[in-house]
Amino acid sequence: MAKSSSFFCSACGASFSKWSGRCEGCGEWNTITEDKGLSSGGPAKKSLGMRRGRTIPLTDLATEETPPPRSHSGVGELDRVLGGGLVAASAILVGGDPGIGKSTLLLQAAARFAEAGVKTVYVSGEEASAQVRMRAQRLGLAQAPVKLAAETNLRDILTTLEAERPQLAIIDSIQTMWADHVDSAPGSVSQVRAAAHELTTFAKSNGISIIMVGHVTKEGQIAGPRVVEHMVDTVLYFEGERGHQFRILRAVKNRFGPADEIGVFEMTGAGLSEVINPSALFLSERGQPSPGSVVFAGIEGTRPVLVELQALVAPSPHSQPRRAVVGWDSSRLAMILAVLEARCGIPFAGLDVYLNVAGGMKISEPAADLAVAAALLSAREDTPLPADTAIFGEISLSGALRPAPQTENRLKEAQKLGFTSAIAPGGGKSVSVKGLSQRKVSDLTGFVGEFFGAG
Ligand SMILES: [Zn+2]
Numbered sequence: 001m002a003k004s005s006s007f008f009c010s011a012c013g014a015s016f017s018k019w020s021g022r023c024e025g026c027g028e029w030n031t032i033t034e035d036k037g038l039s040s041g042g043p044a045k046k047s048l049g050m051r052r053g054r055t056i057p058l059t060d061l062a063t064e065e066t067p068p069p070r071s072h073s074g075v076g077e078l079d080r081v082l083g084g085g086l087v088a089a090s091a092i093l094v095g096g097d098p099g100i101g102k103s104t105l106l107l108q109a110a111a112r113f114a115e116a117g118v119k120t121v122y123v124s125g126e127e128a129s130a131q132v133r134m135r136a137q138r139l140g141l142a143q144a145p146v147k148l149a150a151e152t153n154l155r156d157i158l159t160t161l162e163a164e165r166p167q168l169a170i171i172d173s174i175q176t177m178w179a180d181h182v183d184s185a186p187g188s189v190s191q192v193r194a195a196a197h198e199l200t201t202f203a204k205s206n207g208i209s210i211i212m213v214g215h216v217t218k219e220g221q222i223a224g225p226r227v228v229e230h231m232v233d234t235v236l237y238f239e240g241e242r243g244h245q246f247r248i249l250r251a252v253k254n255r256f257g258p259a260d261e262i263g264v265f266e267m268t269g270a271g272l273s274e275v276i277n278p279s280a281l282f283l284s285e286r287g288q289p290s291p292g293s294v295v296f297a298g299i300e301g302t303r304p305v306l307v308e309l310q311a312l313v314a315p316s317p318h319s320q321p322r323r324a325v326v327g328w329d330s331s332r333l334a335m336i337l338a339v340l341e342a343r344c345g346i347p348f349a350g351l352d353v354y355l356n357v358a359g360g361m362k363i364s365e366p367a368a369d370l371a372v373a374a375a376l377l378s379a380r381e382d383t384p385l386p387a388d389t390a391i392f393g394e395i396s397l398s399g400a401l402r403p404a405p406q407t408e409n410r411l412k413e414a415q416k417l418g419f420t421s422a423i424a425p426g427g428g429k430s431v432s433v434k435g436l437s438q439r440k441v442s443d444l445t446g447f448v449g450e451f452f453g454a455g
Contacts, residue, residue, distance in 0.1 A: 008035045008189035010217065013227030026226075033221060035190050068256060071167065071209075073112040077264060077274040078105075080301075081236060081249050083257015086113065086168065089207045090256060091200040093174070094249075095214040095225035096238035101247055102213050103127075104271050105238060106170050107136060109211075111144035113168055120145075121166040125152040125176030139271040152186065154179045154195050158202055166208060171199060173213040175222055187222040196228035229253065240267075244360035246281065247272060251301070261301030279306035279417050282359040289387040292379030296371035297390040297410035297422065298363060304406070304413035306390060308358040309368070311375035316352040327357025328372065329364065336373050336395060343399030344448045346377070367404035369395035370423070373444060374451070381452050386421065390414035393425035399444040403428030411436055423447070 007016040009032050014025030022029050070085030079085045082092070096102045107122065114120040124132050129150045136142050147164065151157050154177050161169055171177065177195035178186040185191065196212060203210040212232070214225025229235050233255040240247040249263040264278040275281050283295065283306055292311040297304065309328075316322065325333050333355055340346045355372065357363055370393035378385050385391075392410055394402040404410065407424065408431045414422055415436040426440035441447040 006035065007032050008223075008227075010189055010219075010221065010223040011226060013189060013193070013223070030219075033188070035184055035188050071113060071118045072116060073109055074116055075109065075112050075274055076276070078109055078112075078249065081251050081261050081263040082234065083251070083254050083261070086118070086209055087233070087256045088167070088209060089203055090209050090234060091196075091203045091232040092209070092211045092234040092236065093196075093214055093225055093228060093232045094211060094236045094238060095216055098215045098217075099242070100238055100240055101267060101272060102215075102238050103172055104135070104139065105247075105249070105265070106172060106211060106213060107132065107146075108139060108141065108271050110146045110168070110170050111136070111139075111141040114144045114146045118168050119164075119166040120168045120170070121147045121149065121161065121164060122170045122172070123149045123151055123157055124172045125150070126172055152176050152178050154198055158198065161202070161208060162206065165206075168209045168211070170211045171213065173215055174199075174225070174228065175215055175217070189223040189227050192223040193228055193231070196231050200231050239360075239362060241360035246275070246360050248361065258301055262305075279304070279413060282307045282361060283417065285358065289384040291382045291384050292375055294371050294375040294378060294385055295390045295414075295419070296363070296368050297392045297414050298365055298368060299404075299406050299409065304409045305361075306413060306417055306419075307361050307363065309371050309375045310356045310358055311372075311379040312352075312354040313348070313376060313379040314352050316350055318352075321348075321350060322352040322354070324353070325355045327360070327362045328355060328368065332366070332369070333372065335397070336369060336376065339395055339397060339399055339444060340373060340376065340448075343443075344445050346380070346448065348376075348380070351380070365404075366394040367392045369393060370401060370425070370441075370444075370447070373447070374423070377448065377452050383452060385451065388418065388420045389423060390419045390421075391423045393423075393441070395444055401425035401427075401441055401443055401447070407431050408433070411438070423451075 007019050009023040009025055011028045011031045012026035019032055023031050068087045070087055072079050072085045094102055110120045110122045129148045132148055174192055174195055175187045179194045182191050182194040199210050217224045235253040237250050237252055245266050247265040247267055251259050251261045253259055264275040265272040266275050286308050294309045296307050296309050337348050371391040374391050392404050403425045411422055411433040415433050421437045423439045426442040
């Protein structure tokens with residue numbers, strides 16, 4: 001007899017036969033909770049049997065198909081992250097830390113879509129309609145033709161949507177939704193999954209686009225958005241630091257457009273406003289060239305973005321020197337430090353190393369390697385790099401530099417923002433950009449020799 005309950009990780013959704021303190025799937029502590037499985041019992045319990053289904057039409061690869069129709073909100077940064085607008089009958093998950101501004105963003109999006117003629121319903125399971133209305137007033141959106149509801153019962157919500165037939169429904173949040181056929185508490189892994197599954201299926205069969213809000217949670221009792229990522233078409237994360245004005249909406253999965261696309265917003269008194277030129281914003285706080293500060297010419301999704309990297313290197317009072325990173329990968333930092341030590345003979349033992357990506361931006365590109373190395377060396381040697389220089393390039397374990405993709409876009413963006421020179425890896429196709437001088441370097445040792453003396 002199979003047991004009806006099992007154990008799920010609320011952060012990543014991995015399932016286990018017994019409880020443990022740490023999830024083997026994602027490494028989080030205290031996220032595993034006991035939970036009833038879905039009532040269907042899954043494929044193991046019942047096979048499809050002898051009864052046949054209907055025949056589905058098969059088509060050739062070469063069949064001409066029209067692209068899916070899209071609606072536009074008019075908010076360029078949002079439409080871009082969606083892959084060029086909202087696709088009809090798609091399911092979208094918007095995840096992010098509580099309080100980061102997801103509800104504000106989606107209420108603004110709802111208003112803009114509604115004003116653009118998209119029939120929109122906003123269902124809040126978090127707040128009463130009056131609270132949502134007050135927020136709309138604060139944001140100057142009170143006149144937008146958005147229909148509101150405050151409800152958590154999924155059956156009632158789906159019945160209402162079926163009757164109202166909107167083109168877009170926003171569900172805030174998926175963790176508050178409650179499906180009465182699932183025998184566990186709202187927010188548990190199986191409730192959140194069941195609700196997301198119902199909403200996604202409903203979106204497909206009724207031609208309604210559904211945007212679900214998912215809070216990233218720290219406690220194990222409430223399931224996070226990751227447990228439903230695989231069910232939806234598009235997964236967006238809303239990122240940003242509390243103390244910063246900037247918010248980044250990042251597509252981590254998109255069946256209808258490029259993943260890794262970002263939209264940049266600024267939190268203002270009147271809500272979120274889109275940032276048309278993120279590079280200018282990210283560099284706006286930059287002062288005179290100082291040791292440890294370097295500008296990286298990066299690519300986010302399909303567009304170039306310039307960001308400032310800041311490093312601080314100081315003698316460590318601890319037996320284990322500190323390695324602290326904000327906005328970049330800490331194991332990648334360890335790799336750069338190891339290459340600098342092994343290939344260039346520059347040790348960081350006994351030194352604390354801090355690396356920060358300015359503006360609350362997160363970078364995942366390996367092309368930032370050279371900029372990171374430059375920031376570390378500049379901080380260690382207390383020597384600023386030449387002013388108005390942008391840097392990029394990937395470092396291999398041998399210390400060789402690899403050319404980065406979209407070199408031309410990076411260089412053009414740097415030139416556009418007033419940079420006069422760039423340090424880039426040699427090799428690959430050479431691209432020249434008017435008004436921008438390029439220093440080509442082929443390996444890290446050569447770079448160290450050229451910019452920091454013998455090293
Ligand atoms: Zn996990």
